Amino acid sequence: MSGLRDHMRTIRRGFRMPAIGVVTLLAGLSLAVPGTAGAAVPVAPSTTTHGTPAPAPDGAMAQVAAMQPGWNLGNSLDATGEDETSWGNPRVTEALLDNIRAQGFNSVRIPVTWGRHQGPAPDHTIDPAHLDRVREVVDWALADGFHVMIDVHHDSWQWIADMPADRAGVLARYDATWRQVAAAFRDSSPRLVFESVNEPQFTGGADDARNAELLNELNTSFHRIVRGSGGNNTTRLLVLPTLHTSADQARLDELTATFDTLGDPNLAATVHYYGYWPFSVNVAGGTRFDATAQKDLTDTFDRVHNTFVARGIPVILGEYGLLGFDRHTGTIQQGEKLKFFESLGHHARIRQLTTMLWDNGQHFQRTGFRWNDPELFAQIESSWTTRSGTASSDQVFSARAAAVTDKTLTLNLNGTSFTGLRHGAGDLVRGTDYTVQDDRLTITASALTRLSGSRAYGTNAVLHARFSHGVPWRIDLVTHDTPVLRSATGTTDSFAVPTDFRGDRLATMEATYADGTNAGPHGWTPYKEYDRAFAPDYAAGVTTLTPDFFAEVEDGAPVTLTFHYWSGTTVTYHVTRSGTSVTGTAA
Template sequence: MSRLLGRLLVLVLLATGLSAAAPAGAREPVRTPAQAVAAMQPGWNLGNTFDATGADETSWGNPRVTRELLAGIRDQGFNSIRIPVTWGQHQAADHTIDPAYLARVQEVVGWALDEGFYVMINIHHDSWQWIATMPTDHDNVLARYNAIWTQVAAAFRDASPRLVLESVNEPQFSGSSGDAQNYALLAELNTSFHRIVRASGGGNTTRLLVLPTLHTNADQGRLDALTAEFTALDDPHLIATVHYYGYWPFSVNVAGGYRFDATAQAELLGTFQRLRDSLISKGIPVILGEYGLLGFDRHTGTIEQGEKLKFFELFGHQARTSRVTTMLWDNGQHFDRTAGIWRDTELFGQIASSWRTRSGTAASDLLFVRRGAPVTARTITLNPNGTGFTHVRLGATTLRRGPDYQVSGDQLTLSAGLLSRLTKAEGYGVKASLSLRFSRGVPWRLDIVAYDSPVVSAATGTTAAYAVPTVFNGDRLATMTATYADGGNAGPHNWTPYKEFDRAFAPDYAAGTIKLTPEFFAEVTDGAPVTVTFVFWSGDTVTYRITRTGDSVTGTPA
């Protein structure tokens, strides 16, 4: 997106009610913490950059930060930016921070402030690198932690009030006696952070400070412990933070959680209800400092597109109506920092739309039509989400209600005639993409897919490199189960037959294979036949039998 188009997007968002941080050079507005947190919505994380544990900000694969990158993010409609910082590898033996590194962080923070962002910096991966040892190395950890905040607070004492400080990212402790000790240690860190920053004077006397729960988790015990810290500190300029990556089986596609089903939805709704009850209702502002899906750490295809769009639609709605500021975790997989574009514009469109309104969705974004079988009318359930369904488009053409489709309540029925026309071309795969339109929000894309049952073939290989030859015939792999003859579960996560997408198995549509990973075979019993069932999005299943003998693997269709 060009800079001009980006600015136009910001103007559109502002016209629909989004607040923006003050532009560069403007007089700083006086805001209450709640008003400031609201003005920070929406936010973005400069992930895998200054938090990288290598030599410098490029060591985890992202380019060096430029003023132009930050301007490009501002153009996307973001009002705040979280800049995670890992300090440990830049500290000398006496805990002094490398002056050049601190100056570089100051430079980037200054650029972001000049662009009009609210900016949040923290102590990041130090949390698991060395802060986690606090139960067994208390004094050294506390001294090192205090040294970081003493230097950082001094460096930023006169910065804009739009700079926000976060005590520590995802705090965790190893070797403790349990949560009671964990809560006490975190309270000690947060209290020390608060004391150091406030005592440094200047703008830090009233600067907004962000305190996390244990693990930045929103379970009730974590929230209760943090609420007690807020009461003890009795400071009106404090903000609470948690992170949210969804219901874990859905977030990584394991244990059959490949759909954003009622269980995954209930977990999301419960999280926001607890935030409202435990913090927001008590006047404590909340920043959701990271959100996304954990499978994104591999690639965004771990979760099927329509299922993840439904997740982000509901997430955005809950955050907006709960008055929670959200900061998208982006380690480089979402916004291409070199090209200056979104890698998945449909995903970002859903996220951005949720900042201001709801969007209609449907039970799926895939409708499969089998080759060689009579084409019949097909019905899909709509999820209006408070909007009204209006019409269906195919490209620039508005389809006809009646001959092409009918709507009854939340049921959309596509006629046999329409589906026959859309799938008449030879071959497999997506033959047309319909656009389901609602009265608000972004359209819902529904792909019409011509397919036939996938076919797998026998193969030999090794535990280091084994792939099942697969003719997908237009279908797409949803999940995989693995069981022994006695009914026991094979492979990792042996408490469930459903294996983790990408970790245990992964389709390669271009190569025509389904890879079974070394990680999968590492937990498969030598010599015991395993029945693998591939579950496809069409509803078809294909069964395969494999046997590991030492490092060798043989497999045949079952």
């Protein structure tokens, strides 16, 4: 299952586009490439010197600890089009790296895809212009004082995946790639780190055990080539991934065997983590960071720590995030998203895992130099050093059609203590505006009535629960009524349900046939994937059903849709597909 998840995430990222659960990423010299009859490939090593920033600390554990926290320069030098702008990001600038450094990041992972910029066999010569550009960006980052990690990135699924059918050819190209990269950076600062391959996967391999043997061959060859290239490469920190960068125990054990064989103290392991899949993409009713999603996170980090860190092998979480971010960061509800990142940062810290946020351009603006979601970054940043209190929800709903009543939230103190509830610059009055009993925060009906004013649909006021440390927890006071859906016609390529949301927000959607069986994609669950099968458009007042949804709906079979809203309200609707035509009716 993890192999499929990782493969799908890798493919989706290629269009950024985007697996589930666990998943990693990471002058004047002539170079002889094996199998080329001694053909020399000229490679100019980096000539920039960096005297001001501190050198890499002694020991792999210390260096990886110094890399915390890290950030990914995703979808730039790893883009598989004509150049680094082909996936929609602007050219990388020195100013971007300066600004990322100013956010508090100590390391930057620079994914690099080499394949499109290589010549044919037997030399597989890397285009000097591409290599020079990689070197330029690396040198900017080193000059900023970053620890820098470069890798062989989307090559993993573009051509390395063919290794089961073309072992000799793939290995020769892989070796040629690393010989050239190692030679180019042999004299670079020890703060430059090499990662052997991003998210390794193999097409048509017999099974995971055989695929692990192929990965071991790549990792071992990478190690031999880099160590034999001289200069700072003789002791440079090298990062090795598990198969699929998975943290399943079998994958961790396979990589452990490689570490045991190599016996090199200057090595680190890497895995990736994108959360419990139903929560990470919002499918199968996985709308909340619930006990199951929390256990997936803690179990994963415990396994990685116990397998590697506990025996002195450092671990880099080379990518982390949520897979729904590959569409947009609103796929996962904001409060649930914040709880995930708060927990991830804490558990990574106590398990001594260095984290590197995956950012393909959706988080930090690469020309505006601002966070698209400052609240999210504040939570991430806080988690580097402490815990924050949260609550069962960041939304308190009151129906306009009913009398206002007291509303209660459960506080997740996370080792903090509750200190007060604030509206704007003023503190609310404990005992009058709210009460706290153990972990139960109750906002009184009188306070809700006063703060909600005329009770227009939507958020009428914003409160902040404050704790002894960490960031405050935002609470939106929302006035709503049951959404109203209207009949519509359209096509399988373009169908939208006219929706008067009336202040509510859509959480998920069920789809079933008259006999109770599941309709649409992901047939194993009635709950469809947010954005992939359906999506709300609050500004336009519609709920869209996608072509992907109708592609797996039976022709002529009426489908009952049940829309679940964050207030707890549900509304049913019926759609029928007839060829490419679709008719929708309100229940």
